[in-house]
Amino acid sequence: MNFLSNIENRIVNMLTLEHYNNLEREKIKFGVRLILNDIWKIIIIYLIAILLDCFFITFFTHIVFFILRQVCLGFHFQNNFVCLLMSILAFPIGVIIIKDIHLSIEWLILFTGAMSLFLFIFSPIGTSKRPVFNYKHRQYLKKKIAFRLFVLWLCFIFIPSSRIFIFYGITLQLISVLTQKFVGGKENV
Incomplete structure (x- = not known):
């Protein structure tokens, strides 16, 4: 999970502008976490689909x-x-x-x-x-x-x-x- 946390932090840092407050930063962090979580699930589902030839x-x-x-x-x-x-x-x-x-x-x-x-x-x-x-x-x-x-x-x-x-x-x-x-x-x- 440390790998995903690093990716999450890097993306959040790229998307966060200097004038954003903590609430805006947390919103961005939450959105990035949701997207990464869904991407991870999709990758697992489709890797299994590839292995099952479907x-x-x-x-x-x-x-x-x-x-x-x-x-x-x-x-x-x-x-x-x-x-x-x-x-x-x-x-x-x-x-x-x-x-x-x-x-x-x-x-x-x-x-x-x-x-x-x-x-x-x-x-x-x-x-x-x-x-x-x-x-x-x-x-x-x-x-x-x-x-x-x-x-x-x-x-x-x-x-x-x-x-x-x-x-x-x-x-x-x-x-x-x-x-x-x-x-x-x-x-x-």
Whole structure:
């Protein structure tokens, strides 16, 4: 961890101007720490994906999840280690399992449609750190969710090899939303 602390300090020193006060310096330090922490998790997840020979399908599924995550919000783990562990299970290991599931197109359309509908109904769901501020904000996010699901459905229709991974990414985001709804605490707004 000393190596990461050195990198963090160097970046903070580069970004901090002389006239910044302690509060501004701490904000920069906190932001740098968050970014480095996320980069470290991404490197670990994708190194595992490379070792398991599933880099591209992990990346694609992660993109589907991330596109929805930005507007659907949902559960966040409070511990970085648990977050990393669950991300490894959900992405490289999960896609290895899901890629060998062969569903007929009818079942895949039915399951993906059901997951999309449930995701639209239950999302967005805020957390204490990423709240849904009011009814207008909720409606704004709902429109974005509808548009993003529409784009994913276009990909589902026109890129047959992506279908199972789109289904899986939507399902992972639905699990995050439902976990926040039923376990994560009181929903705001």
